[in-house]
Amino acid sequence: MGQVDQLLEELIALPSVNPAFLPPGDRLAGEQRVADYLASVAKKLGLPSEHAPVCPGRTNLLIRLTPTHTRRLRILLAPHLDTVGGSNLPGNLFTPRRKNARIYGRGACDTKGSVAAMFSALCAIARDNPPQETEIIFGGLADEESGQAGSRRLATNGFRADLAIVGEPTQLKIVTAHKGVVWLRLTTSGKAAHGARPELGRNAVHAMAQIVDLLETKYAAQLRRHKHPLLGRGTINVGAIQGGSQPNIVPSSCSIMIDRRTLPGERETEVCREIRQLLKSRNLSAKVESLQGGPCWSLDTDPAQPLVANFLSIAGQRKLAGVDYFSDAAILAAGGIPSVLFGPGDIAQAHTPDEWIAVDSLERAERLLIRFFRSLP
Ligand SMILES: [Zn+2]
Numbered sequence: 001m002g003q004v005d006q007l008l009e010e011l012i013a014l015p016s017v018n019p020a021f022l023p024p025g026d027r028l029a030g031e032q033r034v035a036d037y038l039a040s041v042a043k044k045l046g047l048p049s050e051h052a053p054v055c056p057g058r059t060n061l062l063i064r065l066t067p068t069h070t071r072r073l074r075i076l077l078a079p080h081l082d083t084v085g086g087s088n089l090p091g092n093l094f095t096p097r098r099k100n101a102r103i104y105g106r107g108a109c110d111t112k113g114s115v116a117a118m119f120s121a122l123c124a125i126a127r128d129n130p131p132q133e134t135e136i137i138f139g140g141l142a143d144e145e146s147g148q149a150g151s152r153r154l155a156t157n158g159f160r161a162d163l164a165i166v167g168e169p170t171q172l173k174i175v176t177a178h179k180g181v182v183w184l185r186l187t188t189s190g191k192a193a194h195g196a197r198p199e200l201g202r203n204a205v206h207a208m209a210q211i212v213d214l215l216e217t218k219y220a221a222q223l224r225r226h227k228h229p230l231l232g233r234g235t236i237n238v239g240a241i242q243g244g245s246q247p248n249i250v251p252s253s254c255s256i257m258i259d260r261r262t263l264p265g266e267r268e269t270e271v272c273r274e275i276r277q278l279l280k281s282r283n284l285s286a287k288v289e290s291l292q293g294g295p296c297w298s299l300d301t302d303p304a305q306p307l308v309a310n311f312l313s314i315a316g317q318r319k320l321a322g323v324d325y326f327s328d329a330a331i332l333a334a335g336g337i338p339s340v341l342f343g344p345g346d347i348a349q350a351h352t353p354d355e356w357i358a359v360d361s362l363e364r365a366e367r368l369l370i371r372f373f374r375s376l377p
Contacts, residue, residue, distance in 0.1 A: 004366050005103060005359045008116040009096040010037065012105035019058075020146035021085040028094070031081035031142045034112075035061040038119055038140060045126050054142045054153045061140035063119075065126050072133040072377055073307075074160065076337065077122065077369075078151070078328060079114035079167025080144030083107040084351050093353070101359050108357040109345025114167025115140060117344055117362050121369035134376040137161070144328050147293050151328035155335025163307040164337045165369075166329040169345030169357075170321070172365055174312055176340055177230040177322035180262040180298035180330060182271045183291035185255055186211060188243075188284075192252040201250030205243040208254035211284055212238050215258065219278055228263045230322030231298070235261045257291060261324065264300035268292075299330040305338050314372050323347070 014037055015028040022029045039049040042063045051059035061081065083106050086093050093106035107113075122138050125131070141150035168175075188208045193201025215236055223234040236258060243254025260271050272288050279285055301308060303320055312318075325347060329339040344361035 004116050004120040004362045007120055008103055008108065008112055008357070008362060011112040011115060012096040012103070012107055013094060015094045016081050016083055016107070017085045018082040018143060018145040028085070030058060031061075031140070032057075032059070034081045034115070035059060035140055038063065038115075038138075041119075041123070045123055047122075047126055052154070052157075054149050058142045058149070060142055060150045060154055061138075063122065063138040065122055065130055065136045067131055067133050067135055069132045071135045073162045074135045074137065075307075075376070076137050076139050076161040076164040076332075077118040077167070078139045078141055078164050078332065079111045079118055079343065080142070080150065080328060081115065081140040082143055082145050083110065083112070084145050086353060093355070102356045103359060104354060104356045106355055108349070108355045109169040110347070110350035110355065111167045111169065111343060113169065113345045113357040113362055114343035114365070117365035118165070118167055118369060121366045121373065124366070124370055125373045131373060131376045134373075136373060141328055148328055148331055151331040152294055155331050155337070159335070159337075161337045163311070164329065164332045164339040165311075166327055166332065166339055166341045167343040168323075168325075168327050168341045169343050169347050169350055170323065170341050171346050172315070172342070172344060172361060172368065173321040174308075174315055174317055174340050174342050175321045175323050176299070176301040176303050176308065177228070177264065177320075178299045178327060178330065178341065179231055179234070179324050180266065181296040181326045182260040182262055182268045184258050184260065184272065184275070185289045185291055186258065186275070186286040187253060187255040187289070188286045190250065190252045190254075193250040195248030195250060198250050201252075203250050204254040205251045207284060208241065208243060208256060208286075210282070211279060211286060212241070212256060214278060214282060214284070215275075219275070222278075226263060228322070230320055231263055231324070234263050234266065262298055264298045266298070268295060296326050297330040297334055299327070299333055299339065301333060301338055301340055308338065308340055310375060311340065311372050314375055315368055
């Protein structure tokens, strides 16, 4: 058994905050420190690593355990190496602390805990009786917390695997489904006029107030009519609003930003169409624009796929599981790699100022992965 808890402490002490959350050139930014450290440990075991370019200055780390015979299967372990920020919070999130058999620090559960468990499991199987026909690749991905540039690059570069196990804090459940995300901006246009003569203008804020109400009541109710067995219902949240400039001017423009969580089968184009139709039915209109650089699909992996079924049976998991949050798994799945989520820790602690993980859950994740590897040809 490796020292998975010690490895996690080392990883927390190597900040890898997504650069999107920091000013340019910040010393806490980027995945490189973590990638270099893991590559150096892998080298001691004779495992080759590759820093695959993602965007300027950022890479995915790929560490390969090649089979002793001809390769028949390839398994990708895909936790992300970046974390959210938090340097302005009290205390030092990058100094790991231990209390009550828990490890505290940024990334403890999201997802340096998965990195530690997956990497330790890979090292253990490399040392002792590796599979003969299965290649296991540890893929430490960049940029999951912002635009998912790492998984998008891997998926579009023609990388293939028979199963990807994406590291997320699922409380050791194997998760086969998650919701997708659509972010939109809606803008209403009116006509400016003097505040003393509002009848000469057209109030864009008033029009938007009606749209916000419609989205949060009628549209939300419409979404509650469809239920996915693992994911429940789609949701809508109006997260921001901006309009007008001062009390004595009739506002000529108002915009909102909305977050729509989608079920399998729903895509951005359909969401936009639904919203436009609803507005039209109430004689309202707004410009609808996407706020996303790339699509964030839902995940709906077939649990009957042999490798998924095998992993579920080794874990003794009879009930299928889905989660609300988006992950790299949907991007890898859209690129043709059957993908599930699995990892130690609970998403409830992710992104919080006192992020933690139980040492016991790290060790159980590592043991379960080793048992799965041992079942492969
Ligand atoms: Zn996260």
